[in-house]
Amino acid sequence: MSRTPLFAGNWKMHKNVKETLEFLEDFLPLAKDIPSEIEIAIFPPFTSLYAAFEKLKGSGIKLGAQNMHWEDKGAFTGEISPPMLKEIPCDYVIIGHSERRQYFAETDDTVNKKVKSAVKYGIVPIICVGESLEQREKGETLSVVLSQVEKAIWEVQIEDGGKLIFAYEPIWAIGTGKVALPSDAQEVIGAIRGKLSQIYGSISQDVRILYGGSVKPDNIKDLMAQPDIDGALVGGASLEAKAFYQIATYNRG
Numbered sequence: 317m318s319r320t321p322l323f324a325g326n327w328k329m330h331k332n333v334k335e336t337l338e339f340l341e342d343f344l345p346l347a348k349d350i351p352s353e354i355e356i357a358i359f360p361p362f363t364s365l366y367a368a369f370e371k372l373k374g375s376g377i378k379l380g381a382q383n384m385h386w387e388d389k390g391a392f393t394g395e396i397s398p399p400m401l402k403e404i405p406c407d408y409v410i411i412g413h414s415e416r417r418q419y420f421a422e423t424d425d426t427v428n429k430k431v432k433s434a435v436k437y438g439i440v441p442i443i444c445v446g447e448s449l450e451q452r453e454k455g456e457t458l459s460v461v462l463s464q465v466e467k468a469i470w471e472v473q474i475e476d477g478g479k480l481i482f483a484y485e486p487i488w489a490i491g492t493g494k495v496a497l498p499s500d501a502q503e504v505i506g507a508i509r510g511k512l513s514q515i516y517g518s519i520s521q522d523v524r525i526l527y528g529g530s531v532k533p534d535n536i537k538d539l540m541a542q543p544d545i546d547g548a549l550v551g552g553a554s555l556e557a558k559a560f561y562q563i564a565t566y567n568r569g
Contacts, residue, residue, distance in 0.1 A: 383396070495535050
């Protein structure tokens with residue numbers, strides 16, 4: 317089974333509109349050299365999404381949002397709805413990032429609601445799962461991660477299973493400079509694929525599963541050598557055009 321590698325740049329709360337356009341001025345010429353079998357997506361802050369869309373026209377680079385609400389509209393001050401993202405349009409949306417869980421009360425239940433809503437509107441969800449250092453040290457990694465997977469896709473129908481993307485992000489490796497050993501990442505991501513196989517059967521072989529957590533140009537090649545790792549959700553290294561390009565072209569040289 318051949319799955320298209322995806323490198324997704326999660327900018328978090330970085331880059332205003334001017335800085336977004338400056339990044340793309342630097343990155344787009346480099347991106348022309350990225351093999352066509354590699355998919356690139358960037359996830360700027362909400363305020364930069366439309367400017368990024370206009371700049372990305374014709375480039376083949378996809379656009380995504382870092383979060384969304386599950387309702388179409390309503391009295392939810394400060395929230396962004398799926399139809400709003402679709403209007404831009406966004407191809408992807410990150411759901412359940414550990415920072416959303418840690419700082420903004422995201423739960424397995426709200427993740428599930430958002431996944432269903434994203435699928436309904438044809439926005440591909442990148443569903444984040446991962447364990448804390450304490451949970452890893454207690455030997456709870458697989459039970460925690462697989463529970464998050466199962467709850468995220470509860471009642472998501474089998475015909476929609478292939479429209480999902482997962483990102484395994486061990487919380488202890490996000491922004492810390494620590495990275496899971498490629499073999500450890502493969503173990504967890506392989507287990508995620510096994511759980512998806514139980515739920516969706518052969519469709520699970522089409523689901524892309526990314527690794528995230530201090531991904532850099534010097535560790536991406538070893539991660540991508542693992543059979544079940546289909547790309548990366550990149551944080552800090554995606555903020556610099558050359559570093560993100562180097563990650564996307566990991567298989568050169």
